[in-house]
Amino acid sequence: MVAKKRLLAGLASLTVMGIALAGCGPSTNNSSNTPKDEKVTITYMHRLPDKKGMTLVNDIVAKWNKDNPNIQVKATKFDGAAQDMIKKLATDVKAGAAPDLAQVGYAELPEVFSQGLLQDVTEEAAKYKDHFAEGPFSMMQIGGKAYGLPQDTGPLTYFYNAKEFEKLGITVPKTADELIATAKKTAAQGKYIMTFQPDEGMMTMSGASGASGAWYKT
Template sequence: MTYSTRIARTAAAATVTAISVFGLAACSTGGDSGSADGPVEISYLHRLPDGEGMTPVSEIVERWNEENPDIQVTATKFDGAATDMILKLETDVKAGNAACLAQVGYSEVPQMYVKGLLEDVADEAAKHEDEFSAGAYSMMTVGDAVVGYPQDTGPLVYFYNATEFENLGLPVPTTLDELSADSATAAAAGKYVTAFTPDEALSWLSAQAAAAGDSWFGSSDGGWTVDTEGTGSQTVAAFWQNLIDNKQTLATERWGEAFTQALNDGSLIGHVGAAWEAGFLLDSLDGTPAEGQWRIAQLPDFGAGALTGPDGGSGVAVMKGCEHPEAAMEFNAWLNTQVDDLASQGLVVAANGTPTTSDKMLRQFGGQDVLAELAIASSNLSPDFVYAPGFASLTKMNETAAGVADGSTTVADIFTTAQTTAVATLEDLGLPVSE
């Protein structure tokens, strides 16, 4: 176990206390001998896209089954929303018929564990821990428990139009000061090198705080500790407030028409975004003069060095009641190290290694080896930033962020909303919060 992973696990140790509130005990799994009467049967529920040009999950699983006759896996695709899948898993666990393995979002892991929906497979997980990004691996931990392996990551990176940057004489920013300077120069020319996106505030700004060195959730003898207004968050707030006050960033919803329009008309020439956006961000530029002009760089230094934060991502967890956890984790480790197959699904793979960049990405990003760049970002994920139960309730940050553009709220107010909401949510869940 790496030193940084030990820190990440310790940061969530209060959950062990919290579990007793629910009357649940964390169960470490023992050996898995299988059956003398036939192969071990493992069921796996996922929501990977399985789209055109991708390696189908069924094909990946079939290869495993051919090579491992003693452990046979049946994969099922869930076609509903991620939140609906979580509800299904909770219902199935209570009914005693849940899949043995299931895809779960990192932000869902702590609350699912506290509710008794996930197994602790720490002993099995340790066998392949070093094969994954430390930051991604920490997202599958709750206290000393490990519930599975990470599959994909969403580290923040910097997208930029290299042609426009060259035309304006802008350096690719490596620090916040440089990004601020670029913003001023670009704005004077009617361009924006960033967009402030209030509808993404929860994951986007928390990831930036992580990149600035903050860890929002920790533990003490009194229970969970919450600090969403630390020095890192203050750095992030000051940076964006300055750009907004000086009209040097495009303030618009990420998933609204204005963002795409600004991309298409060339007024938006840079974007701090999640790595998984590389798969579709530039689709609207196909066949236009801007096709092939964009590139990806590492996130500028927010003050903590070569560090980035998590904006999305998921892992494959062992569900409570799985009869063969050891066999399940053997398949889990193998599955999540099939980097080329998983990358074909549009994932930024959490396992170490660099998958092959697709022809589409090579075309859209001017021949850049995009997935090699994203693999670096994945390895730079903060290993000390973990989520707490009820993290999804912090979507109230988005509501506060919606008022930033017109001045009715400030960026700092967003982090204050995160603080009050996180504390209230943990208390509502019956979890101890240390003052």
């Protein structure tokens, strides 16, 4: 969906379940088609934490704006849940008032895509492919097209009870095939090797990222 303000393409984060729609339109990017003397302002909505001791978004933006007087960024922090932010983005898109960039999580990218909130930025994203690990970069793609760039990544960990694993005669699986085989062996003994909560996409997300796989085909 294209609103009056060019719209959204998504950035994402493994650590924050809301990371970014990254959107660029001809009037809001730093491409070769933009005259050097043209001044533009890029709006960015995010949910990144801004507590004491952290690197603040506003500080990063201030440095960028100082170094790039013709390309100014205006950042807005959304204080609310990821789903509430998506609702706001959907409303803003329809009203033609959406930000150029916004933050959503890897797990939310399919939802905002399905709602028609993203702009295809395949050509622009390809220029930065070598700057990112293959897994996170591929998770910004749906149907072979890119809708943003990863904003950051972080580790996901799997905690387990070593004594219980020993009782069940299993070891920690290291591959998808081992996970399936171990899960079957565990289930046969009336136990579960892990749980998948309805509101938590971390397991699916980490598996897709590790395999450098796409979310789904359209």
